[in-house]
Amino acid sequence: MNGAERAFAEHGFAVVRNVVSRDEVSVMREEIEKMIAGAPVDRSTSTDRDGNPVDHPQDFSYGQGRNGSPVLNRISNQLARSCVMREVYANPKLLSLVEDIYGPEFVPFAESIVIKMPENGSSFANHQDGQRFDLQDRGLNVGIYLQPSTEQNGCLRVVPGSQRNGKVDVDAIVARDGSILSDSLPVEAEAGDVVIHDRSVIHGSLPNESPDLRVTVYFGFHRLDSIEAIHDDGHIRRRAQAIGLCIHERQASGRYETETSFDYALSKLAPVPETDDEIETVLRTPALKV
Numbered sequence: 001m002n003g004a005e006r007a008f009a010e011h012g013f014a015v016v017r018n019v020v021s022r023d024e025v026s027v028m029r030e031e032i033e034k035m036i037a038g039a040p041v042d043r044s045t046s047t048d049r050d051g052n053p054v055d056h057p058q059d060f061s062y063g064q065g066r067n068g069s070p071v072l073n074r075i076s077n078q079l080a081r082s083c084v085m086r087e088v089y090a091n092p093k094l095l096s097l098v099e100d101i102y103g104p105e106f107v108p109f110a111e112s113i114v115i116k117m118p119e120n121g122s123s124f125a126n127h128q129d130g131q132r133f134d135l136q137d138r139g140l141n142v143g144i145y146l147q148p149s150t151e152q153n154g155c156l157r158v159v160p161g162s163q164r165n166g167k168v169d170v171d172a173i174v175a176r177d178g179s180i181l182s183d184s185l186p187v188e189a190e191a192g193d194v195v196i197h198d199r200s201v202i203h204g205s206l207p208n209e210s211p212d213l214r215v216t217v218y219f220g221f222h223r224l225d226s227i228e229a230i231h232d233d234g235h236i237r238r239r240a241q242a243i244g245l246c247i248h249e250r251q252a253s254g255r256y257e258t259e260t261s262f263d264y265a266l267s268k269l270a271p272v273p274e275t276d277d278e279i280e281t282v283l284r285t286p287a288l289k290v
């Protein structure tokens with residue numbers, strides 16, 4: 001076991017430093033700026049601040065800002081929205097982190113980008129992800145940090161080891177402790193670092209009242225054998241095809257010529273989609289929820 005695998009098994013999360021290069025981080029930051037500028041002005045509108053129509057406006061979610069007004073806090077389905085995000089997804093260092101923990105047979109769960117706007121970034125209530133606590137492996141999230149994430153700008157907080165406790169009454173703990181749970185730790189990170197967390201670990205984050213933006217690009221994964229009994233083969237295959245597609249696009253970009261591509265063990269089960277329709281279907285296949 002390497003350090004990240006050990007930390008993940010023991011504490012339910014692992015911080016891995018300097019995984020994503022400065023260049024990739026800066027390309028992602030530019031992309032996020034465009035995504036934020038192109039967001040619907042609020043929940044009930046499907047045009048951006050310049051009046052342009054927004055594709056799939058339901059990809060944008062809003063939390064509660066400081067004065068109770070809605071503030072953008074999440075952009076989902078980034079693989080469908082952005083070729084930059086698809087190239088990063090296939091970064092072999094990222095996919096190898098998942099392989100180290102889950103073995104070669106892993107598949108995508110869901111993807112989203114958490115945005116904590118400066119001065120007015122919404123909190124994320126303490127929780128465990130999803131509903132299916134009967135499963136042994138409930139998936140993991142890989143979070144790529146695009147800026148330093150600190151206690152000041154609302155970094156992730158986790159309760160180490162809580163992934164082993166099954167479904168926990170988190171609301172009761174919040175009623176006792178308030179939003180900073182007494183057993184929780186702040187997980188600070190630098191740009192280019194990655195934090196992997198078990199979907200069962202109790203986690204959340206406080207509001208961002210600092211002048212600094214905090215963006216985390218989340219890519220979620222499952223072990224194939226943990227979801228085979230609850231999702232049909234076609235659904236799993238379509239989600240897994242996203243991995244091959246992203247590896248193909250990263251190779252074809254010509255920007256990573258000296259890099260050895262990730263060798264995805266399920267590439268025969270989930271071949272690269274070819275036609276525009278197939279690609280659209282793969283990229284818009286819903287999450288493998290558990």
Ligand SMILES: O=C(O)CCC(=O)C(=O)O
Nearest residue numbers: 114124156203204205216
């Ligand atoms: O990154 C964060 O601040 C928390 C995000 C989170 O808990 C979630 O997406 O479920």
